[in-house]
Amino acid sequence: MEKTLRKTQDENGLKTRVIRVGTRKSQLARIQTDSVVEMLRKRYLNLHFEIVAMSTTGDKILDTALSKIGEKSLFTKELENALERNEVDLVVHSLKDLPTSLPPGFTIGAICKRENPHDAVVFHPKNDGETLNSLPEKSVIGTSSLRRAAQLKRRFSHLEFRDIRGNLNTRLKKLDEKEDFSAIILAAAGLRRMGWENRIGQILNPEDCLYAVGQGALAVEVRARDEEILDMVSALHDGETVLCCIAERAFMRHLEGGCSVPVAVSTMLKDSQNEEGPNDNTQYVGITANNIPRHAQEAAENLGVELASLLLSKGAKRILNVARQLNDAR
Template identity: 50%
Template sequence: MSITRIGSRQSQLALVQTHWVQGELQKHYPDQEFPVVTMTTQGDKILDVALAKIGDKGLFTKELEQALLRQEVDVAVHSLKDLPTQMPEGLTLGAITEREEPRDALVLHPRWQGTPLAELPPGTVMGTSSLRRLAQLRHRFPHLTFKDIRGNLNTRLRKLDEGEYDGLILAVAGLRRLGWGDRVSEVLEPAVSLYAVGQGALGVQCRAGDEQVLGLLAELNHSETALRCQAERAFLRELEGGCQVPIGVHSQFNGEELTLTGAVLSVDGQQRVAGCQTGVVTQEAQAVDLGKALAQELRAKGAGAILQAIFAEVGRG
């Protein structure tokens, strides 16, 4: 019997996502085995430092990638938003799964339940670990107070419920996958918060040239999601941004036309450069070209200077 080992982080959300991939592979290939191998990443270990200050080159992915290269596992399941756009030589994305809702969610303490984000009073304490979310909310709602929060979703929700925060900004996808969709007070529209590149999709990584595994993973690839995410990742790669830089996107197909919107912000939310590109996208090369075109548009509008200031402040990781 053929055995394909699946690498996963140990967090509850990571395991839910990995077991979904395992189940899909088992469904398509019932005569094969897909054992899960878990490991802890640097981002899981360092919980008392803001993500942006640790450096973002593979915070939640490097250990899984090293296990792939050492042939300890055959595939690795990632939240695509955590996977750097530059992969180690010898690795490739074998599949991008169908996207869950990619937008951000407002999750409120019960005392604020039912209050729209736009109506929260000055000084309301919002928790987020993302510079992208922080910068966009500071831009729109400078009267709110923002406080860093780390830990898994259970920990964050507990801190919220204990009153340490008035609200949190989290990914809708993660909450739904863990069965906590009812905690979502408001789904944030793109005008308020553009989402992270790849947010809501899973990236299933494997060794380049491993034709047997690539053949297995082809069943999991969702072409529309893959094209959207390839455009988003090309946009981020062209800007040389990382997972912890205030860069947000929104992508949407209308027939074969893909519209990609993107923004770069300063951490304090004072500066914001945004743009939009639309084109026919039916294959990866067209998606990549669209992402590059949007990056070049934003650079022409001054995004480069904003990013340089951020890199100087928090480092490139």
């Protein structure tokens, strides 16, 4: 595959290689991408990184619930198109936005250390100090996630749930400046990365709400045959995060889950052996991690598949089909 590395002149007139990094335009996406680029800069002092920001389908459609749009690559398609056209050399995503089956020729070359993966409740200022359990009957909670709404309706049956779309800034503005919502549900990781941890009124534990597959982790997508870029970004892999996310993605892929069905997880790594395995660019649910033992990755993938198979044997397929039908009828 054609190499895309360009040259520029540094302050001493020496040629420096340029790596172009694709990202969404939102403030959170830029913060996340900046953090990844900073990690790469510290490791590769001879490289120059340029950030290329663009809008995606999910950024443009703000009047429809994510589960109703019917597109698997809402926040990734335009970025992957740029990667395919060699307009960028790598792309930074929130891992939860990446489908479990990537387009041919692409791979996840790095998964960074996971931030807190749990969901958080941000309350309207008038409800400061409350919890979901203590909110009055019929209080309206905003969430764009079918996964969150499905779990929380069961756990907090006295509350009502309505769709709320937009980036973090937009949703917080809707919460604070209007009386439409008593609280909204957001990923704790995004709030922390934005520096808004003080807005977190409640962290939802797994008994209240399991989190999304890959939530809290950042992924670097690259062209699978671009060995140079793949080797470069692999230094960012966090072993524990990779294994947890392989298990989660295998679980969701075997269930055939996605935005239109409420699939959720809670994952913890209890034991990991460190023996080296073959370095052969094997992908596990779209992830290439040559610096992590292959047997450990295989075990993680098998665990996800086995758990999904167990649920399917207990009737999960029927539940997922009903969830899709109800979503389509909305």
